[in-house]
Amino acid sequence: MFKYIEEICKNVQLEEGEKTIENILITVYLKEGVSTKEIARRNLLPIPVVAAIKKELIKRNLVIQDCGTRLTDKGRHYIENQIGFNVRDKDMYMKLYLDPWKEHEEIMQIQSELDEIFDNRPRVDVTIDQSKSSIETSLKRAILCLKNHNLVGKKILCLGDDDLVSISLGFLLKKLLKGSNDYSTEITVVDIDKRFLRYINDIAIDKKLPIKCIYTDLRMPxxxxxxxxxxxxFTDPPYTIEGMDLFLSRGIESLKNKIGIDIYFSYAHKSSDFQLNMQRHLLRMGLSISQVMLQFNSYEGASIIGNTGQMIILKTTEKTKSLIEASYKGNLYTGEIKKTIRIYECKKCGEIIKVGNKEKFIHIEELKDHGCCKCGDNMFELTRKINVNA
Incomplete structure (x- = not known):
């Protein structure tokens, strides 16, 4: 493979990393005749930097200047066959890229196709901090991946996937390829929950999606x-500092050793003090915060986190490193670290029921399955929490 991007990055001394040059080529691929100013704006770069990169691309006969920037045949071949960026429905790609959160017809079609798949997914296991995200959230994560040019021709890892992001990625890819199974993308799901792995794998086989599922306990190397x-x-780890450290450390280890690679990190909204501590840990890992999108994620029945969460886009730097490479033997999940008794009230009869460690019901899903001990109804409201940490 020709190392054009690597050479140009070195010649221009580009601090943003090789991915930036790749994104510039994709920008030209999607809009022939694009101006230098627009390339700079879309890629958040100073115009002189873009001009220097263009000069290097022209030297290698990948682009030409002709009423804007255009690809040569060599450049188009390089993007499609070396980078692996080959989109059949460019119009759809551009619509999602330029206006990602609009209710486009194509996205509504995908959502309709996903309805039954999401309805039939395994029940979440709250003891390992699973929560059921909405279809809209899962699709938004896939669209965010597209917007950052991380979808087509890429190797994508989902560290835990009870939100079925891998399925949303696969369906979006299939739409962009107009139904073709000629994928240049590889999606890998690692999870400790074999139920979700089986479910995702069965769908991937049935729908011919480029998804591979691997059982992995992230507490092990x-x-x-x-x-x-x-x-x-992509990762939506346990909402503890320990969980964040472990999942992000494994994510860092999985990534190519390059600057500017994205980690899509979903997390609960937290207090300022908690987030300050989060940022200290991110700094120790050498990760920069590229973007924070509040209330990006929505969850069904996750009242403990207010049913919403934030999406934090992290980028690797030259100082990025894993904090945990060996086995992890400490506590990890919320229930292990922050032991609480939750007091629920039956919405029908008002019966008060305790849920938590050493109680009859360990978590709310068990209570819902059993029903109210007095009237049998399964609708409850959380009234308060009691901290039982010794």
Missing amino acids: LPCDLKNQYDCV
């Missing part, structure tokens, strides 16, 4: 064949 392989990572 990451398998060698998953290290330094991926172009981006």
Whole structure:
């Protein structure tokens, strides 16, 4: 493979990393005749930097200046066959890229196709901090991946996937390829929950999606064949500092050793003090915060986190490193670290029921399955929490 991007990055001394040059080529691929100013705006770069990169691209006969910037045949071949960026429905791609959160007809069609799949997914296991995201959230994450040019021709890792992001990514890809199964993208799901792995794998086979599922306990060292392989990572870890450290550390180990690679990090909204501590840990990992999107994620029945969460886009730097490479033996999940008794009230009869460790019902899903001990109804309201940490 020609190392044009690597050479140009070195010649221009580009601090933003090789991904930026790739994104510039994709920008030209999607809109022939695009101006230098527009390239700079779309890629958040100073115009002189874009001009310097263009000069290097022209030297290698990848682009030409002709009423704007245009690809040569060599440049188009390089993008489609070396980078792997080959989109059949460019109009749809551009619509999502330029206006990602609009209710486009194509996205509504995908959502309709996903309805039954999401309805039939396994029940969440709250003991390992699973929560059921909405279809809209899962699709928004896939669209965000597209917007950052991390979808087509990339190796994508989902660290845990009870939100079925892998399925949304696969359906979006299929739409962009107009139903073709000629994927240049590889999606890998690692999870400790075999129910979700089986479910995702069955759908991937049935729908012919480029998804591979691997059982992995992230408390153990990451398998060698998953290290330094991926172009981006999705993770929605346990909402504890320990969970964040472990999942992000495994994500860092899985990524290619390059600057500017994205980690799509979903997390609960937290207090200022908690977030300050989060940022200290992110700094220790050498990750920069590229974007914070509040209330990006929505969850069904997750009242404990207000039913919403934030999306934080992190980028790797030259100082990025994993904090945990060996086995992790400490507490990880919310219930292990922050032990509470939750007091629920039956909405029908007003019966008060305790839920938590050493109680009859360990978590709310068990209570819902059983029903109210007095009237049998399964609708409850959380009234308060009691901290039982010794």
